[in-house]
Amino acid sequence: MKEIKIFCPASIANLSCGFDVLGLCLDNIGDEMIIRTVAERGIRITKITGADLPLETEKNVAGVAALALINEINPGCGFEIEIHKNIKAGSGIGSSAASAVGAVFGINELLGKPFSRKELVYFAMKGEALASGSEHADNVAPALLGGFTLVRGYEPLDIVQIESPSExxxxxxxxxxxxxxxxxxxxxxxxxxxxxxxxxxxxxxxxxxxxxxxxxxxxxxxxxxxxxxxxxxxxxxxxxxxxxxxxxxxxxxxxxxxxxxxxxxxxxxxxxxxxxxxxxxxxxxxxxxxxxxxxxxxxxxxxxxxx
The missing domain is CATH 3.30.70.890 (GHMP kinase, C-terminal domain)
Structure with a gap:
């Protein structure tokens, strides 16, 4: 694959009692992203719709998360990212998390899945830190893994997936x-x-x-x-x-x-x-x-x- 289009879901974090450790993934609310492989190394954000967000890689949540991933694996190529926002920034349903998750998931897919979804949480958290000032996984974990997630610990990162009751x-x-x-x-x-x-x-x-x-x-x-x-x-x-x-x-x-x-x-x-x-x-x-x-x-x- 040279190009991938992905759906990046919204999420609900904390769930009242679980500050910074609990979250759930929503089904019908989310952003879309297009990520493509290019010859020039690095990360470039080429287009953003639906929100007034910076195109500069180091100032964008998706860009920061993507950089964290490629700096770890050092692929012999680069990536262009288009972000189409349907989750408003500052809404409280994981707008920044969706951007970070979409970037690392899409790049990982294009590279042949060198990391598991759980391992991608680490890189997505780097993007969250840009948005909030701290690395937390209560939105990015459910957005990557689905269902409910519990962050049992951060040092080391330990995430537990919990299946949702059907109703x-x-x-x-x-x-x-x-x-x-x-x-x-x-x-x-x-x-x-x-x-x-x-x-x-x-x-x-x-x-x-x-x-x-x-x-x-x-x-x-x-x-x-x-x-x-x-x-x-x-x-x-x-x-x-x-x-x-x-x-x-x-x-x-x-x-x-x-x-x-x-x-x-x-x-x-x-x-x-x-x-x-x-x-x-x-x-x-x-x-x-x-x-x-x-x-x-x-x-x-x-x-x-x-x-």
Whole structure:
């Protein structure tokens, strides 16, 4: 292959209790990228649509991730990248992760797959660091691997894939405002109480157990965040009201998607998810802020080649 076209999915990170360690891959929301092999070595970003992002390789998330990969393997060729953004930057559903994941996945495919998908997470994290100021894998891991992912550890990087229960659906409501990841991290406290930590650990364990046993009620009880959400929700107008509307309509749980401003909800069954989506939409109209809303299955595959 000399050229490849790929779908780079959006993702929901943190999932309330799992700050920087949990994420899920969305199915019908994502970017598209075209990557081609060229004789001249290095990485060139030739085209970006759908967003005002830099073409300079070192200033672009996809470019930085791609450079990390080729610097590791030193191929005897270069690559051109076209990025067609459908995930808005600063949306909280993994826009930067999609770019980083698409770049490393596409180049790896063109080179004959020298790295596994799990190994590609390391390179994609380098791109995430440009966007947020820190290397984290809670978006890039599910976007690469599909389903739910748990980052058990970062030193060394240890990622666990978790299959999604078959009837689980996700909703993502994206207000048309931007919350930059660096700003959302700035409001967090570096120290937390032991009581809060114990509550959070219990919820993370409960969520993992619920996913592995298809226990939807346990999943719902575990979608609670006593550490990050109370600090970040002030950045999202109408958050408490729309979360309450989602729960009253039958959502298993609801919270901040990534660093925000998107608000997610998890539901059992497609019909229930559609009803929750309507309730969230009707409620959020009261803010006067424009928004998009998506209902999606959990994507079991992650980034993929398309025609």
């Amino acid at each position: 689980l659906f996700a909703i993502a409501l994206h207000p048309q405002i931007e919350v930059k990841t660096v700003d959302a991290r700035a409001v967090l406290h570096p120290m937390i109480s032991l009581k809060s930590a114990i509550t959070q650990w219990g919820n993370v364990g409960g969520l993992i157990a619920g996913l592995c046993t298809n226990d939807y009620e346990l999943i719902g009880r575990s979608l609670q965040d006593v550490i990050v959400e109370p600090l970040r929700k002030v950045l999202i107008p109408g958050f408490d009201d729309v979360k309450l509307a989602a729960l009253k309509a039958g959502a298993l749980g609801s919270g901040i998607s990534g660093s925000g401003p998107s608000i997610f909800a998890l539901c059992k069954g497609e019909e229930n998810a559609k009803n929750v989506s309507i309730a969230m939409s009707e409620n959020y109209k009261n803010t006067g802020i424009s928004f998009d809303i998506h209902v999606s299955r959990v994507n079991p595959i992650g980034v993929k080649i398309i025609n």
